[in-house]
Amino acid sequence: MNRDHLALSDDILMKIEKPARYIGHEYNSVVKDLSEVDVRFAMCFPDVYEIGMSHLGIQILYDMFNKMDGVWCERVYSPWMDLDEIMRKERIPLFALESQDPIKDFDFLGITIQYEMCYTNILQVLDLSQIPLLSKDRDDDDPIVIGGGPCTYNPEPIADFFDLFYIGEGETRYAELLALYRKHRKEGFDRENFLREAAKIPGMYVPSLYDVTYHEDGTIAAFSPRFDDVPEKVLKEVVMDLSSTYYPMKPVVPYMKVTQDRVVLEIQRGCIRGCRFCQAGQLYRPVRERNVDVLKEYAMTMLKNTGHEEVSLSSLSSSDYSKLPELIDYLIEECDKRHINISLPSLRIDAFSLDVMSKVQDIKKSSLTFAPEAGSQRLRNVINKGLTEEVILRGAHLAFEGGWTRVKLYFMLGQPTETEDDIRGIAELCNKIAAEFFETVPKEKRVNGRVQIVASTSFFVPKPFTPFQWAPQCTKDQFVEKAYFTRKCISEQLNQKSIKYNWHEADASVMEGVLARGDRRLAEVILKVYQKGCFYDAWSEYYKHRVWLETIEECGLTPEFYTSRERSLDEILPWDYIDAGVTKEFLKREWQKAQNEMISENCKVKCQGCGAARFGGGICFEERVAGDE
Amino acid sequence: MSDNMRLRVRFEKTGAIRYIGHLDVMRFFQKCLRRAEIDVAFTGGFSPHMIMTFAQPLSVGLESHGEYMDIEVHSVTDSQDMLERMNAASVPEIKIVSVKRLPENAGNAMASVAAAKYLVSFREGRTPALFKEDPARVNEAISEFLSKETIPYVKEGKKGTREVDLRPGIFEFFVKEDQSLEMLLEASSGDNVKPAQVLDALLALHDDSLSENALQISRLDTYTRKVSVDGILGELLSMDEVGEIF
Numbered sequence: 061m062n063r064d065h066l067a068l069s070d071d072i073l074m075k076i077e078k079p080a081r082y083i084g085h086e087y088n089s090v091v092k093d094l095s096e097v098d099v100r101f102a103m104c105f106p107d108v109y110e111i112g113m114s115h116l117g118i119q120i121l122y123d124m125f126n127k128m129d130g131v132w133c134e135r136v137y138s139p140w141m142d143l144d145e146i147m148r149k150e151r152i153p154l155f156a157l158e159s160q161d162p163i164k165d166f167d168f169l170g171i172t173i174q175y176e177m178c179y180t181n182i183l184q185v186l187d188l189s190q191i192p193l194l195s196k197d198r199d200d201d202d203p204i205v206i207g208g209g210p211c212t213y214n215p216e217p218i219a220d221f222f223d224l225f226y227i228g229e230g231e232t233r234y235a236e237l238l239a240l241y242r243k244h245r246k247e248g249f250d251r252e253n254f255l256r257e258a259a260k261i262p263g264m265y266v267p268s269l270y271d272v273t274y275h276e277d278g279t280i281a282a283f284s285p286r287f288d289d290v291p292e293k294v295l296k297e298v299v300m301d302l303s304s305t306y307y308p309m310k311p312v313v314p315y316m317k318v319t320q321d322r323v324v325l326e327i328q329r330g331c332i333r334g335c336r337f338c339q340a341g342q343l344y345r346p347v348r349e350r351n352v353d354v355l356k357e358y359a360m361t362m363l364k365n366t367g368h369e370e371v372s373l374s375s376l377s378s379s380d381y382s383k384l385p386e387l388i389d390y391l392i393e394e395c396d397k398r399h400i401n402i403s404l405p406s407l408r409i410d411a412f413s414l415d416v417m418s419k420v421q422d423i424k425k426s427s428l429t430f431a432p433e434a435g436s437q438r439l440r441n442v443i444n445k446g447l448t449e450e451v452i453l454r455g456a457h458l459a460f461e462g463g464w465t466r467v468k469l470y471f472m473l474g475q476p477t478e479t480e481d482d483i484r485g486i487a488e489l490c491n492k493i494a495a496e497f498f499e500t501v502p503k504e505k506r507v508n509g510r511v512q513i514v515a516s517t518s519f520f521v522p523k524p525f526t527p528f529q530w531a532p533q534c535t536k537d538q539f540v541e542k543a544y545f546t547r548k549c550i551s552e553q554l555n556q557k558s559i560k561y562n563w564h565e566a567d568a569s570v571m572e573g574v575l576a577r578g579d580r581r582l583a584e585v586i587l588k589v590y591q592k593g594c595f596y597d598a599w600s601e602y603y604k605h606r607v608w609l610e611t612i613e614e615c616g617l618t619p620e621f622y623t624s625r626e627r628s629l630d631e632i633l634p635w636d637y638i639d640a641g642v643t644k645e646f647l648k649r650e651w652q653k654a655q656n657e658m659i660s661e662n663c664k665v666k667c668q669g670c671g672a673a674r675f676g677g678g679i680c681f682e683e684r685v686a687g688d689e
Numbered sequence: 690m691s692d693n694m695r696l697r698v699r700f701e702k703t704g705a706i707r708y709i710g711h712l713d714v715m716r717f718f719q720k721c722l723r724r725a726e727i728d729v730a731f732t733g734g735f736s737p738h739m740i741m742t743f744a745q746p747l748s749v750g751l752e753s754h755g756e757y758m759d760i761e762v763h764s765v766t767d768s769q770d771m772l773e774r775m776n777a778a779s780v781p782e783i784k785i786v787s788v789k790r791l792p793e794n795a796g797n798a799m800a801s802v803a804a805a806k807y808l809v810s811f812r813e814g815r816t817p818a819l820f821k822e823d824p825a826r827v828n829e830a831i832s833e834f835l836s837k838e839t840i841p842y843v844k845e846g847k848k849g850t851r852e853v854d855l856r857p858g859i860f861e862f863f864v865k866e867d868q869s870l871e872m873l874l875e876a877s878s879g880d881n882v883k884p885a886q887v888l889d890a891l892l893a894l895h896d897d898s899l900s901e902n903a904l905q906i907s908r909l910d911t912y913t914r915k916v917s918v919d920g921i922l923g924e925l926l927s928m929d930e931v932g933e934i935f
């Protein structure tokens with residue numbers, strides 16, 4: 061391969077913002093000899109380079125594919141607006157970073173789908189690649205377009221754009237899929253045949269092999285495979301032994317500053333907590349831990365191989381990792397010698413974490429983070445967030461004693477059963493934390509004289525495979541009203557001067573809700589919206605709410621059908637044919653308990669019988685502990 | 690400060706990597722030196738930094754064969770070993786050419802830059818009329834240009850425009866046999882002169898100007914000035930010649 065060859069001319073590279081996004085050549089990026097490659101896989105994150113490069117999942121799969129003989133996996137991201145315009149005008153096909161070759165010449169285009177608002181960027185990537193947008197229009201020479209990631213647990217709104225979805229964790233079935241592909245290539249390739257066979261591999265969902273019919277009211281009447289040999293339900297794939305699977309020892313090191321510019325150690329998958337609003341908490345069950353000695357070795361090897369100056373732990377709830385103190389002690393000792401920073405997101409605030417944080421951060425500059433998600437204990441019981449006011453205040457007290465003066469609090473507005481009292485609880489909790497500061501820290505010791513409390517609210521969007529999947533979502537007006545009410549309540553507090561309040565825009569939350577629980581009929585909307593020039597919807601400066609609304613109407617649909625409507629428990633949901641491990645009975649039980657304000661203990665304390673035990677491992681088979689909150 | 694040694698690292702930046710900006714090159718070396726396990730010294734405080742300075746930022750799009758970075762280290766092996774380790778931890782387009790130890794009195798890379806030498810050619814189809822004429826005529830135009838006492842030029846900066854005199858900053862400027870241009874230009878931070886500015890000024894005298902992205906530029910080397918015992922600045926010296934192999 062000629063390393064000097066670039067897909068973009070010098071004139072273009074000199075004209076656009078941040079050309080480093082498009083030239084590849086990063087340290088640890090993999091370049092293979094084409095004469096030894098028979099399957100070319102382009103791995104895409106449909107957002108800008110800095111975001112896409114920060115995603116651990118792609119790095120794991122990149123490493124896995126490139127370890128396979130004859131397979132070359134390369135990366136591709138969404139070109140930024142400036143380059144997008146040039147590529148369209150000059151008809152330059154989208155290319156992979158490593159070889160700079162057009163994506164349309166690849167065997168596979170794999171797209172990871174992490175959030176709903178990137179759906180139009182998927183079309184941008186296909187379009188710039190000069191691949192037909194609709195699966196049915198592709199022929200044998202086009203790449204197989206395969207989707208993965210959390211949004212594929214309800215892939216229906218984007219089903220028409222994909223040939224295949226891989227449901228679940230990518231480490232398990234790709235080898236099988238590629239073997240099948242090679243076999244079909246050898247025996248004379250026919251796209252339809254290949255997809256029909258692929259559908260028999262566990263975890264694979266081929267949307268074109270299923271028919272959906274609707275009732276007059278728009279709900280689903282039936283969802284069925286078109287052939288007998290196509291499975292009725294697709295069960296998600298999971299890796300049960302996380303300590304002996306793929307993990308990238310040599311992750312690609314970008315030149316540019318990217319969002320996640322550090323070594324990332326995924327300490328566990330899944331979460332024991334079972335918060336009822338949280339999709340990730342359900343999708344990644346059961347909890348599986350990585351062996352602590354393996355993690356120590358990974359950390360040191362990856363630091364050496366990348367030269368990164370920071371290491372970060374990744375998991376949904378790091379505090380629940382059983383060997384956390386041992387791992388952190390080790391990292392602190394080793395990293396201190398090497399001037400390496402440690403970043404510890406998602407830690408519960410208690411004496412242990414405060415002690416650790418005081419060792420790894422500058423207390424004066426850092427802030428404490430709490431995520432109560434709801435303002436009152438009543439509503440926290442509804443959402444099963446096991447964080448009490450007492451625990452928060454105790455944590456804050458310890459932290460103020462330790463010298464912290466900044467506190468961040470995250471809440472959600474619009475969760476099921478929420479009342480004005482619950483919202484007022486947000487303001488009151490903030491006020492109590494401020495009061496705790498003034499009580500804990502004597503006047504003469506107050507740095508800058510005060511405490512800074514920042515409360516942020518986001519709007520709740522119900523997601524598939526959560527107990528709230530049947531719940532109505534608030535309308536935009538309700539959201540906005542709630543935000544104003546929150547602000548008003550905060551302004552009435554005694555310590556209001558110490559409290560700052562931020563809230564998110566409501567428009568995008570409405571559309572996220574439409575797409576999250578949408579059905580196949582939305583493909584037409586997404587396609588039309590894209591054709592009207594919308595993409596980068598996840599970037600508020602580019603999101604055009606009006607265009608979305610007007611297009612939904614043009615297609616004879618309404619946002620309310622998908623968002624603010626309460627679904628009945630026996631309605632066929634668009635994602636019912638996917639089996640995410642948790643059973644519908646369990647979700648219904650949880651939905652009932654939520655309405656009765658009853659909590660469910662976490663997996664460590666008591667198994668709730670969610671269904672994930674069928675995978676035969678993880679937390680479901682570990683001893684229960686008594687008394688953990 | 691302590692027994693730390695200062696090393697001067699000369700490197701090339703070529704090929705696709707010419708589109709990587711200066712800040713990213715600095716970030717690259719911070720990681721590269723860690724991978725190479727060079728015993729670099731750090732500043733103190735809560736977020737310690739490697740002690741390193743770069744001679745002169747290279748604009749995006751330019752190649753260079755004479756870039757310099759000074760680093761402070763606690764310990765060394767030998768020049769060759771350190772060079773090999775750094776290259777093993779680098780990419781082919783950023784190649785370390787030499788690692789030398791600086792004498793104690795040497796100024797740091799950034800502060801002591803005095804000049805830079807460039808090789809300049811025109812991209813296809815973008816050669817200005819003047820440079821299409823026969824070499825004798827071009828040379829004549831250049832010597833006419835250089836014989837001027839002052840060459841006024843309006844620099845566009847972030848804080849608006851400012852008129853400067855380019856003439857004192859042009860040390861050498863001639864056409865080579867293969868029609869490319871070689872220029873030795875002032876490169877100290879305040880008075881830095883760029884090849885495009887020189888050509889713009891020259892072409893202006895012929896009622897012409899450079900077309901967009903017309904130049905292909907490669908920096909050949911960066912220079913400092915010899916300092917005599919009594920502190921007087923003398924002739925130009927490649928920055929590479931200040932240090933010694935060890």
Ligand code: SF4
Nearest residue numbers: 663667668670673680
């Ligand atoms: S089966 Fe029980 S222990 Fe396993 S994930 Fe579900 S609730 Fe937790």
